[in-house]
Amino acid sequence: PTCLPMLLSSGRRVLSVTRARLLSTVAVASMEDGSLRAHVSRRGREAPALLPRYLSDARGVETFDAVSRPDGVLQLSVAENQMISDWLVPRIRSIAASPASDAHGGGSGLFEQADIFYQQTHGTPQCRAAVAAHMERVLCGGSYPIDPDKLVVGAGCNAVLENLLFALADAGEGVLVPRPYYAAFEFDLRARAALEVLPVAIRRGGFEASGYYPTADALEAAYASALSRGIAPRVLLLSSPNNPLGFCYPEEVLAECWDWAESKENLHVISDEIYAGSVYRTPADGQPAWTSLATVAARRGRQLGPSAHLVWALSKDFALSGLRVGALYTENEAIRTPLQKLNDLCQVGSPTQAIVSRLLTDQLDAATPRKLWCAAMEEANAARLRSRYDRLTAVLDQGGLRYLDAGAGLFLWIDLRPFLSYGDSGPPQRENSGSWAGAVGVEEALLPAREAEAERALYLRLIHEFGLLLTPGASMRSEEPGLFRCVFSAATEEGFEVALQRFARLAAAPRAT
Numbered sequence: 001p002t003c004l005p006m007l008l009s010s011g012r013r014v015l016s017v018t019r020a021r022l023l024s025t026v027a028v029a030s031m032e033d034g035s036l037r038a039h040v041s042r043r044g045r046e047a048p049a050l051l052p053r054y055l056s057d058a059r060g061v062e063t064f065d066a067v068s069r070p071d072g073v074l075q076l077s078v079a080e081n082q083m084i085s086d087w088l089v090p091r092i093r094s095i096a097a098s099p100a101s102d103a104h105g106g107g108s109g110l111f112e113q114a115d116i117f118y119q120q121t122h123g124t125p126q127c128r129a130a131v132a133a134h135m136e137r138v139l140c141g142g143s144y145p146i147d148p149d150k151l152v153v154g155a156g157c158n159a160v161l162e163n164l165l166f167a168l169a170d171a172g173e174g175v176l177v178p179r180p181y182y183a184a185f186e187f188d189l190r191a192r193a194a195l196e197v198l199p200v201a202i203r204r205g206g207f208e209a210s211g212y213y214p215t216a217d218a219l220e221a222a223y224a225s226a227l228s229r230g231i232a233p234r235v236l237l238l239s240s241p242n243n244p245l246g247f248c249y250p251e252e253v254l255a256e257c258w259d260w261a262e263s264k265e266n267l268h269v270i271s272d273e274i275y276a277g278s279v280y281r282t283p284a285d286g287q288p289a290w291t292s293l294a295t296v297a298a299r300r301g302r303q304l305g306p307s308a309h310l311v312w313a314l315s316k317d318f319a320l321s322g323l324r325v326g327a328l329y330t331e332n333e334a335i336r337t338p339l340q341k342l343n344d345l346c347q348v349g350s351p352t353q354a355i356v357s358r359l360l361t362d363q364l365d366a367a368t369p370r371k372l373w374c375a376a377m378e379e380a381n382a383a384r385l386r387s388r389y390d391r392l393t394a395v396l397d398q399g400g401l402r403y404l405d406a407g408a409g410l411f412l413w414i415d416l417r418p419f420l421s422y423g424d425s426g427p428p429q430r431e432n433s434g435s436w437a438g439a440v441g442v443e444e445a446l447l448p449a450r451e452a453e454a455e456r457a458l459y460l461r462l463i464h465e466f467g468l469l470l471t472p473g474a475s476m477r478s479e480e481p482g483l484f485r486c487v488f489s490a491a492t493e494e495g496f497e498v499a500l501q502r503f504a505r506l507a508a509a510p511r512a513t
Contacts, residue, residue: 002228011322043167047191052475053182060490061469066494073463074420074491074499077245077471079410081278081319081489083384088319089378095358096351100346110358115350122340123153123327127353131327132361135312138277144304145168150331152339154354157313157326158188159346164309164328166193166320166342168233168268174198174226177237178214178446178474180483182243186442196220196231199445207415209404211329213253214238216260223264229441234359235268236261241290244476244485245413246406247277250288254296258308268307269293274326277317281407294329302479306332314356316410317378324348324469325356329372385410388488388496399507410489414470417482418511420454421462427454427513445477466498466506 054077064072096109110504122128128148136146154160162263165175171194177185180202181447189195201221205211207235218234226233228245238257240249249257254271261269271293281287292408304310307400313326325348330336348356392412428450447455459472462484491499 002379010200021029021309023224024075037401043191044344047187048372050187050191050314050473052186054183054469054471054475055437057469058464061463064139064467064491064498066498070498071467073273073467074502075469076490076499077114077469077485077491079316079479079487080321081316081381081410081444082492082495083388083489084319084377084381087380091359091362091373092355095355095362098358110354111351112354113164115252115354118351119350121344121472123151123348124350124353124357126357127153127348130357132329134360135310135327135329137375138317138378139273139292139310139312140294140298144292145299146329148240150336151327151329153327153348154322154343155326155348156198156347157272157311158184158194158313159324160313160326160328160343161272161311162188162193163342163346164270164311165195165235167188167338169193169195172196172231174231174233174235176200176222176226176233178202178212178218180236180244180478181386182239183471183475183477185237195234196226197442198231198233199442200227201479203479207402209247210286210509212404213249214257215253215258219257219260225328231384233267233290235270237270237272238293239274241279241408242294243275243403243409244411244471246409246411247404248290248408249287251291251296251299253268253423254291254293255300258293258296262307263434269308270309272311274316275409276311278381278385278410279408280382280389285407286405287472295418302464306328306330306334314359318359318374319381323352323356325352326380385489391496391500392486392488392503395503399504400448401507402505410487412486412488414459414484414486416462416484418513419458420453420482421457421512422450427451438494442477447474447478447481448473451481458482459484462506466502466509468502468506 009405012170017402032256050462061073061075062069064070065076095110127150128151132146132148132151136142136144140146152160152164169175172500174196176198179202181199189197200214200218202218203211204213223233236250236257240254240255242249258269261267273292276292279290283289292464293308294304294310297308310329314323315321325423328339330339359464360374362373363369364373364376389406389412393403396414404413406412422428428448446452454471462470471487473483474481476485488496
């Protein structure tokens with residue numbers, strides 16, 4: 001009798017486990033035949049579709065490996081920097097091995113006992129101070145003070161950008177973004193914040209950088225078009241240095257955009273300056289000088305104020321996309337508390353913040369006590385970016401392939417329109433740009449069907465015939481087909497040499513037009 005309760009209890013556990021396994025089997029089978037689709041929210045189903053297609057393509061191809069897959073595809077579409085691991089890995093390993101300075105150890109200190117507990121949601125004081133000093137030096141050149149108390153450090157640039165937009169605009173309101181733009185902006189803005197992305201038609205004239213500079217007239221046309229469709233624009237999102245175009249906006253362009261935004265009621269400007277430390281060509285090379293929106297403010301003797309905001313991260317300048325550390329700077333006191341609370345969902349762990357603090361503040365070595373390690377790394381990175389740019393453009397020049405003159409970031413905007421094939425009917429007639437310059441909305445920014453098909457066919461040909469996976473312009477809402485982004489930092493040195501050979505072979509191939 002005394003065993004009976006135990007047997008009953010055991011039987012219930014067996015039945016419970018069996019039932020759980022049965023339900024699991026049914027659920028798997030149901031998911032396979034699609035009958036459980038109703039149990040996934042609409043926004044959950046739609047979120048993956050917001051990501052650009054080239055990201056899944058990059059994961060699906062057999063990529064190049066000098067030993068095991070020498071004929072594999074060279075992945076040059078995702079904005080990563082493979083060139084400075086020799087600087088980063090030893091330094092991070094050294095920092096991570098530092099002993100603690102509390103009662104459990106001695107030395108300079110990396111991980112303190114207090115780090116195992118909750119931290120301030122917007123970042124530890126040490127990390128915010130280090131990031132603020134770095135942003136003040138690199139973004140602003142010391143011209144504008146970055147207050148650590150006005151910073152939020154979160155898990156990547158996309159996380160802090162989404163939180164900032166969440167705090168500035170309500171669902172259904174709009175964000176103006178000059179075309180072409182970083183493809184994943186659409187995911188960042190729409191997936192959870194439910195904002196309307198308003199691509200702004202910019203390009204005019206020939207194929208040169210100035211033709212891509214946003215103007216007050218272009219912004220006004222887009223703004224009026226959005227209002228006519230019942231969408232209230234709340235934010236102008238600028239990317240400088242520009243992704244995917246690879247240049248810095250001149251100071252006068254930033255000033256014109258800011259002045260225009262301030263002429264509107266309740267319209268904010270966000271300056272995404274994630275590539276500020278990756279400038280490798282200067283005015284001596286014919287490039288605009290790097291200028292932060294904060295520097296524009298400083299030269300005008302004013303503050304950024306409550307309606308202008310900066311975002312930056314370590315993903316690009318430091319090639320540390322895996323650490324997931326981004327920062328936003330705002331002087332808007334009304335949104336500071338909401339941002340700190342929203343950041344509770346995307347905080348950076350204590351060990352990572354401790355590493356970042358050291359990366360940004362450690363001296364190079366005892367022999368050069370006044371030079372930061374990160375400043376020396378930036379110089380080496382800029383030299384390597386310049387070398388790759390020069391070597392790639394030399395191959396393109398020799399083969400007669402056009403590209404946009406660049407000087408910042410990790411990429412080159414290459415004109416492959418001569419390789420577009422439309423069959424016997426020839427390319428479709430395009431409307432006069434003046435008739436559609438004010439149209440906004442992701443749907444309006446899609447290429448016409450025949451142009452989209454021709455670019456997709458060329459994109460696949462580049463992969464399968466030439467082993468080059470580039471970012472297609474359509475995913476970045478380019479206003480014309482046949483323009484591709486090449487991330488020349490995404491390959492190892494060995495892979496980059498192979499990429500040059502493949503580009504030379506592409507340049508020698510017959511044009512369709």
